[in-house]
Amino acid sequence: MTMRRNLMRATAAAALAFTLAPVVHAQDVIKIGEINSYKAQPAFLEPYKKGMELAVDEINASGGVLGKKVQLIIRDDNANPGDAVRAAEELVSREKVDVLTGSFLSHIGLALTDFAKQKKFFFLAGEPLTDKIVWQNGNRYTYRLRPSTYMQVSMMVPEAAALKKKRWALVYPNYEYGQSAVATFKQLLKAAQPDVEFVAEQAPPLGKVDSGSVVQALADAKPDAIFNVLFGADLSKFVREGNTRGLFQGREVVSLLTGEPEYMDPLKDEAPNGWIVTGYPWYGIQTPEHKAFQTAYQAKFNDYPRLGSIVGYSAIKSLAEGMKKAGSTDTEKLVAAFKGLQVPTPFGRITYRPEDNQSTMGGYVGRTKNEGGKGVMVDYRYVDGSKVQPSNDEVKKMRPAD
Template structure:
């Protein structure tokens, strides 16, 4: 015969199990909302839309998703402190987010130290899934390698020999430039890189940078600047005629976050990666666009897609685990996980935890006083990866 205490313990266990089955899965999200609002305000809306859609459909195995966000001020130390607080005080089940590459690397290391699942939604540095990768970290957005690899065939077609390069002097910029040099030199033997300008992030002296590039007399320019640095660079470059008669290949510059800021100053004919939301005609994207505009009375930006896909990815992983947020089960679920997105299906590669989400490549143009992308096509991220053998070598310390 069981004691009264045994009955109490059994009853409590049953009640706890029922609460868990009908409970909430908490996603702790850390990002540079104040430092990078142009991208991250739409990103947050994308996440909110996805959470609402998942929960309206009954959640994941009966569990609702709850988003708990923190601002990292664009600082790795603040990001780690936020992650610690989310785990200790908010008791979140998984971590997600980050925008700037050096912040993403700090959270990647934190995930390994604390053995917690982390989905790096936006930071682009290759190190997150290669040299500094680990079993706890997966990455959604196409990396610097992938996006540069999408641009290099177009750069080679320009048949320009003398290239100048400008980039923000931190991990993302350095990574993008190293890949561009390597891939373009392989695609176009004999190419020369005649000058580099690497201003600190957010602190560009645009006049000096533009003059230094012009003095080198390049045939073409590879640009990696974004946000306020990009706007200052374009304005000064237009004023001084830097772009006239020169090919320009520019990472991210076709995203509406940045074209909206440039407005009528948008240079025409740049080869860019971006997001032409206004002209994508696939059923998946139309469904997303309609839902987003109905919910927010606004059009989506690239950040909106990333935020939406991040939550949908976590939900897909949780469905595969049966609703469990156990770290090891999520890791197993994400390796080879397929997710339906507004860009079509994507897969999280087992070999390096990188998703195959792609990007659009096209040219900039002015239409009705606004910058847009034209002559674009979608590049499937699965096509722009190193070989498995190369990935294995790059990731040799990750597991």
């Protein structure tokens, strides 16, 4: 009888140890749930993932955050807002992640922004550019790292206005990001140059550009200059067809994102000359913080960084800094800690503005050059994000009260 009781006690103790072990283990790890369009947008998101991995390695090698190791749990959203929300539900309820981050496409970023609001769960949007994430659809639980559409267009409008071109044609992917980029460009350029005319618009579906008809329609309008928002494979098709048909000859082109190596490198010897672009001239940035990042990245991956690498790396570093400041992974404490949070990044120190939860990360503006069969950026300058953000009063008019 005594032996049986001892056996039962031992069995019960073993069972208790088994049930407690995962809990104790989970308490030693901070879980970051990350959702992104890896299959749909690999050019940007494969380097983005590497940037995140480098940041996690550095954080864990230095002792982790709050005495705990950081762990990434990644899900693909299939470039579908519904799938993104389902992934978020699973990460929060089943994986018990402490925070959410990620998203690339703007409509998916908006879906996750709404999820964060409904579930009262912290979400750091890394890449999606639509202004609605921090303005019209903004909420206290959502912060955003990358310079917004408004900010990036604002960086380029002084250059566009200086061209003194009257007739502009517009081409953009027909979804939230493209629509908002063009709306902002029209608004800001008209304010800077009241006599400007917009003589043509082409808005093909994302990933389905009919480059021949788009280029022909733009050429038929006889514009003096073109504002382009196409990226990725759509950009490659547009540039190829435009080169073939002479669309860009004698015309200025202002083009969002085109200077990013993710989109410039695939163009190879078709890379355009003289376009005004936003981008990332990694090969020429000599600041100490960027050189340290580039050296570490190349040592780990035997590859050069892309802009995605910067964004992924800086997103994880931001979360770590926020958790340290909060002293916790509790959502409400993180929300408070991110207000005015300063984070060192490869582009220098950034601040998350209390007014709209948008970071002050900036970007590079310059011109493209086809150099030996490869596109690079020349005559570039870094524009501090804080210099191209609307005032507090303007933000209050656009953003709902938290």
